[in-house]
Amino acid sequence: MLFDCAIIGGGPAGLSAALVLGRAKRNVLLLDEGKPRNAVTHESHGFLTRDGVEPGEFRAIAYREITRYPSVETRQARVVEASKHDAYFEVATGDGERFQAKAILLATGLKDVLPEIEGIHDYYGKSLFGCPYCDGWERRDQPLIIISDSMSPFHVAKVAWNWSRDLLVCTNGRALLSAEEKESLQRNKIQVVEDKIAALVGENGMLEKVVFASQGESVRTGGFVGGWPVQSSSLGADLGCEINAQGRLVTDALARTTVKGIYAAGDTVTPFAQLIIAAAEGNKAAAAINMDLIEGEFL
Numbered sequence: 001m002l003f004d005c006a007i008i009g010g011g012p013a014g015l016s017a018a019l020v021l022g023r024a025k026r027n028v029l030l031l032d033e034g035k036p037r038n039a040v041t042h043e044s045h046g047f048l049t050r051d052g053v054e055p056g057e058f059r060a061i062a063y064r065e066i067t068r069y070p071s072v073e074t075r076q077a078r079v080v081e082a083s084k085h086d087a088y089f090e091v092a093t094g095d096g097e098r099f100q101a102k103a104i105l106l107a108t109g110l111k112d113v114l115p116e117i118e119g120i121h122d123y124y125g126k127s128l129f130g131c132p133y134c135d136g137w138e139r140r141d142q143p144l145i146i147i148s149d150s151m152s153p154f155h156v157a158k159v160a161w162n163w164s165r166d167l168l169v170c171t172n173g174r175a176l177l178s179a180e181e182k183e184s185l186q187r188n189k190i191q192v193v194e195d196k197i198a199a200l201v202g203e204n205g206m207l208e209k210v211v212f213a214s215q216g217e218s219v220r221t222g223g224f225v226g227g228w229p230v231q232s233s234s235l236g237a238d239l240g241c242e243i244n245a246q247g248r249l250v251t252d253a254l255a256r257t258t259v260k261g262i263y264a265a266g267d268t269v270t271p272f273a274q275l276i277i278a279a280a281e282g283n284k285a286a287a288a289i290n291m292d293l294i295e296g297e298f299l
Helices: 012-023 055-066 154-160 179-187 275-297
Strands: 002-008 028-032 072-076 079-084 089-093 098-106 144-147 167-170 191-193 197-203 206-212 217-219 222-225 262-264
Touching (some): 002 012, 002 089, 002 275, 012 055, 012 072, 012 275, 028 098, 055 072, 144 154, 154 167, 154 179, 154 222, 167 206, 179 191, 206 222, 262 275
Parallel strands (some): 002 028, 002 098, 028 072, 098 262, 144 167, 144 222
Antiparallel strands (some): 079 089, 197 206, 206 217
16 A cells, blocks of 8 residues: 555654644654653643643544544554655665655654763652753752753743742763853752762752762752753654754754655754644645545646
């Protein structure tokens, strides 16, 4: 069977696209390996009518909705290879299956690269988070830490300051802040520690204090971790799609990549890692895919 579109990735962008394409009577194959970026998250926020939804519940509702449309097929599998042929694309899964489609939507998302601090994964998604807009409200007015050892944490600190004025910025032993950035943080009474973190202390994922290698310790009840996320899949690059300096796929206003017939949506494209934005971009990509298919079919 030649599918109209193979959607790779079952996050909010891929699921939203599958819904729209299913409603457009398109034969769609949704391939997802079941390892979402927000797997550690207990609640997702900022999605109108779904604020506070548990990510697993969100996906379960989405799958119930899209599978009402008989032309949508779903498979739990990781796509390990994709290739372009004259009139179709072919994707191969890790278990050896191969599928053909007229178009591909890459909704594979990103994965977070956390600082190399022992035990940090125990706290990530419980009291340490990646996005103040997603979890700042729950941490409001608390003593927080901003941790980054790969990029300047200045912007994250400024944003987090909106929710709490008791902030400590730590670069985990790296010199990442400029003199001007340090002065700005200090003017706003934000502490800066460039010492390495020796230990994160707490119970059941709830941070209580941070111990530094040579500068004592600080009581902190949570915070935010800054760093450059990376693409969860190399498929876009393998297919020849252009990638920008931030490591995201380049698309036009209608989600088309630089390779004809390949589209991209969600975190793999946008720096705004929000559930509602990814879902909206999946919706837009699906409309563009359907319109491009119509253009090729309409005499």
